[in-house]
Amino acid sequence: MSVTAVVGANWGDEGKGKMTDALAAEARYVVRYQGGSNAGHTIINKYGKFALRMLPSGVFYDTVTNVIGPGVALNISDLFRELEALTARGVPKPNLRISDRAQIVLPYHKQLDELEEQRLGDRKFGSTRSGIAPFYADKAAKLGIQTADLFHRGRLMDRLEAALIPKNVLLEHLYREPQLSAADMLEDLIKLGEKLRPYVCDTTELLQRAVSQGETIVAEGQLGALRDPDHGIYPYSTSSSTLAGYASVGAGLPPHAITRIAAVTKAYSSSVGEGPFTAEIDGPIAHELRQRGGDAGEYGVNTGRPRRMGWFDAVATRYGCMLQGATEAALTNLDVLGFLDDIPVCAAYEIEGTQTTRFPVSARLEQAKPVLETLPGWKSDISSIREFDRLPLQAQNYVLYLERLIGVPVRYISVGPRREQLIER
Ligand code: GDP
Numbered sequence: 001m002s003v004t005a006v007v008g009a010n011w012g013d014e015g016k017g018k019m020t021d022a023l024a025a026e027a028r029y030v031v032r033y034q035g036g037s038n039a040g041h042t043i044i045n046k047y048g049k050f051a052l053r054m055l056p057s058g059v060f061y062d063t064v065t066n067v068i069g070p071g072v073a074l075n076i077s078d079l080f081r082e083l084e085a086l087t088a089r090g091v092p093k094p095n096l097r098i099s100d101r102a103q104i105v106l107p108y109h110k111q112l113d114e115l116e117e118q119r120l121g122d123r124k125f126g127s128t129r130s131g132i133a134p135f136y137a138d139k140a141a142k143l144g145i146q147t148a149d150l151f152h153r154g155r156l157m158d159r160l161e162a163a164l165i166p167k168n169v170l171l172e173h174l175y176r177e178p179q180l181s182a183a184d185m186l187e188d189l190i191k192l193g194e195k196l197r198p199y200v201c202d203t204t205e206l207l208q209r210a211v212s213q214g215e216t217i218v219a220e221g222q223l224g225a226l227r228d229p230d231h232g233i234y235p236y237s238t239s240s241s242t243l244a245g246y247a248s249v250g251a252g253l254p255p256h257a258i259t260r261i262a263a264v265t266k267a268y269s270s271s272v273g274e275g276p277f278t279a280e281i282d283g284p285i286a287h288e289l290r291q292r293g294g295d296a297g298e299y300g301v302n303t304g305r306p307r308r309m310g311w312f313d314a315v316a317t318r319y320g321c322m323l324q325g326a327t328e329a330a331l332t333n334l335d336v337l338g339f340l341d342d343i344p345v346c347a348a349y350e351i352e353g354t355q356t357t358r359f360p361v362s363a364r365l366e367q368a369k370p371v372l373e374t375l376p377g378w379k380s381d382i383s384s385i386r387e388f389d390r391l392p393l394q395a396q397n398y399v400l401y402l403e404r405l406i407g408v409p410v411r412y413i414s415v416g417p418r419r420e421q422l423i424e425r
Helices: 016-026 078-087 107-123 134-141 149-153 152-172 181-198 205-213 245-251 283-292 314-324 334-339 393-408
Strands: 005-008 029-032 041-045 047-051 066-067 095-100 217-224 259-267 269-271 308-310 328-332 342-351 354-356 371-374 410-414 422-424
Touching: 005 016, 005 245, 016 029, 016 041, 016 217, 016 259, 029 047, 029 095, 029 205, 029 245, 047 078, 066 205, 066 314, 078 181, 095 205, 095 314, 107 134, 107 152, 149 152, 149 181, 152 181, 205 245, 217 245, 217 410, 259 314, 283 308, 283 334, 314 342, 314 393, 334 393, 342 393, 371 393, 393 410
Parallel strands: 005 217, 005 259, 029 066, 029 217, 066 095, 259 328, 328 410
Antiparallel strands: 041 047, 269 308, 342 354, 342 371, 410 422
16 A cells, blocks of 8 residues: 555665565556666566566566656667567566656667767776666756657657757767768657557556555665765766655656655675775675675676675665665675675775764765674575574674664565565564
8 A cells, every 4th residue: 555665775786676576476566767778687586587677577477567657768679678588488478558758768879878988998987888878868958759759750850850969969079980860760769669659658647546546556766875866976876866765756656655665785785887885895705705696696687797796884875775765674685695704894984084984975985994893604504594583693693783783674684586585574
């Protein structure tokens, strides 16, 4: 009877997909409200292992209507590729609705993302090169194309021509690439629009009605709090808000309807891409953590890039939970730490000789050094445990210690990548 937001408390890749898949069992709607196909959510269930980039994580339930809201960067080719891959692997055709106001990621967004990262060289942001920054730049500059524009040939042509004027200047003079023509793209887009048409509707009306009827809705965030463009590690942030507060905007839900906010955080830290990462570790232990982490090692779902590893960062996670307005936390990947004798936790930062537990602004974050506290490890496999009280005492203490540091009750503890490997407290 409420909206639950499942969001990241860290840098992304926290295990939101797994948590959404688990919570979707009780939901009527699962909604994506921001971001695009630039990050992947890994889900392992009875159908196999899937990396969803564009589709909401409720697609494995025939009881769920999956919604792509107006705030999402819609990559139509990625969407159909994923849909076809699901049905090819025996998943029943999901019930999917796409907002008529969602804007479209176009091939030139991807091209400009790639060209800009190349141009930046050593100063690159570590973009996944999926076109997300140029897409949201276009949206802000009022040069974006909405899904419903695909059904109006004349309007689509006008919008494309307007969008291409500044891009062609950049392509020719900054990147030394050939110019693009709206006419060359038009027919392909019209065709994609026709393929998309059966899924397109006014999803805001749909969800508002669902809320007023007391339906259970899960809003699924992409990336994590520290990638938020306003509150995160700017400029190593993403281009749309990663916060639960944005779910009302990007999905079209009344803000007061979001009553539960589950902030997902890993039992250690991982980050893909560039930017400051205070609790980072290197060497053999980082390597071991990377090999054991996630379902098949800590490598980016989209890019295959090795994720950077670190100890649990309580400063960043407390801040992330606060930004999210977390009512509860879900701690994932606890099983991964089972090989360690001792487990360091970054309990505070030291900046210019002073200790702090407050997350600093980007200009000061570069100077932060981790202040580590060490807890005893449990040295055992906990992946088949389903009750908190049955966890080894050291693992219980580790959870309780993190809970105290972040100031949010840890309601879920995930002890493996599979749907059922979950403890609810
Ligand atoms: P998301 O983008 O937040 O959904 O996270 P990703 O899917 O990118 O990364 C999370 C990784 O952790 C995936 O490989 C998941 O299969 C895996 N995972 C999730 N929860 C657990 C857990 O409790 N234990 C282990 N070992 N892996 C987990």
